[in-house]
Amino acid sequence: MDHSPTDLSNVRRPIAQAHGLPNAHYTDAAVFEEEKHALLFDTWSGLAVAADVPDIGDAVPLSFLGMPLLLVRDRQGTLRVFQNICRHRGMILVSEPRKIEGAIRCPYHSWCYSTDGKLVSTPHVGGPGQNKHDGIDRALLGLIEVRSHIWMGVVWINVSGTAPAFEDANAELLKRWSEFDKPIFHGGADSCFQLEVNCNWKLAVENYCESYHLPWVHPGLNSYSRLEDHYHIEEKGLFAGQGTHVYRQLKGENGDVFPDFEGLSDTWDTAAEYITAFPNVLLGVHRDHTFAIILEPQGPEKTREHVHLFYTTPDTDDALRQKNAQQWKEVFVEDVFVVEGMQRGRHAVSFDGGRFSPAMDGPTHLFHDWVAGRLNARRQMDQAAE
Missing domain, CATH: 3.90.380.10 (Naphthalene 1,2-dioxygenase Alpha Subunit; Chain A, domain 1)
Incomplete structure (x- = not known):
């Protein structure tokens, strides 16, 4: 299949002359990948509901467009979203919903993280019995947190980290309701x-x-x-x-x-x-x-x-x-x-x-106009970066 960008010029016309999005936007894997970034990662997308982790220590692993994420209610009661991977070798940390009683422990080499994402333990990292090493700065190797916000009971995330604050991005809807x-x-x-x-x-x-x-x-x-x-x-x-x-x-x-x-x-x-x-x-x-x-x-x-x-x-x-x-x-x-x-x-x-x-x-x-506008903006940004 031709993976050159789809033509969106007809989509952005006034409604009486406009066409809907081309077929590829519903069937093609390459276009799906393009939209994943422009429409879902670069904006505030819905991931889950806060009720999924009602109590302190609750942890639920999720997948968002193939990305492994972890929903956690930390010791202070704050809901956090982390990438569900150990900073050591990228191992999945939590494979099924559970209560974190102590730390989040990697099942591979037992690196441990607090529920607010700090790396707190690296057993034998400097050799047998040596739990520290000058080359491993724990302060820099906490879990990777994804920006999140709770509104209308929904946990919204911005994967790219580039969207305006949720309250700004959705100011008109927040005002309406x-x-x-x-x-x-x-x-x-x-x-x-x-x-x-x-x-x-x-x-x-x-x-x-x-x-x-x-x-x-x-x-x-x-x-x-x-x-x-x-x-x-x-x-x-x-x-x-x-x-x-x-x-x-x-x-x-x-x-x-x-x-x-x-x-x-x-x-x-x-x-x-x-x-x-x-x-x-x-x-x-x-x-x-x-x-x-x-x-x-x-x-x-x-x-x-x-x-x-x-x-x-x-x-x-x-x-x-x-x-x-x-x-x-x-x-x-x-x-x-x-x-x-x-x-x-x-x-x-x-x-x-x-x-x-x-x-x-x-x-x-x-909605079609919004999709086309976001894709065009992303394409222009990608061209400028080349």
Whole structure:
């Protein structure tokens, strides 16, 4: 396959003339690698949820686009993300979730690290019985930490270390949802699930951004939250999505509902919003709960969706919580055949990226424009460095 850069000029045109991203952006390994850096490593990407490591000493190994990472709650209670490798010979340190009682010990030569990443022990490094050596400066050989930030219960990371501070990069979204800047509580084991989807991760974003498909793909949802009850959310270069004016609270058999967030304005009595924080986190906010879907790209044509539900208190009703999770799962599963169908469609060699409805596809076009803009900027930077 030709690995020269794809032509993105049609993507950045005004929506009425624009085409979608070329097929290679959904099927080609070289383009996937290019996007890995420009779209996911250079920005603030979603990795996990803070609830994965609730207690001091909790450690969870993760893989992010092939990179081995370790999520740790250190002795001070701070959540940290490290590259999950020993600084000696690059051995994987932690291979399964566990509690770190003492230090993080490498299983290869027993080098040990504290939960805040300091190298604290190097047995026999200077010869038998000699645990120090002038050539090994422990102060310089701590675990490699990845920049991280917690917002909406999600652990966001910036692998490259070059993105603006999270609060600056996402200032507009934080301002838009400032009323939800309150403690939220993960619903627990029955409030998270995963979906394995045979599509490129960007198709999941594109589908989530728009409400155009509701009448045909989500007839149940559309029966009360109709197409005409929705509005577009478009912040160029930052985020896109849609909202509804008719959010209907879930009720239990006795008419009970989840407690609301305190101090919300009247808007949220009936409204709800669904936004993709570029690149890979799909967020939903409602008066009584929020959710986050972290898209884990697993190659050009495979994505794992990690779905997590959050509430206003740590002790919500079990049956209602399970009903809510089941209801959302049904909605998200309804989308699978669409994104997988579009993925198969990207193997039609004469497909030109498709077109956008100027009236209905604004949020999706905005995402394509963001992708093309980031890739162009990265290409220019790479050219300048040559």
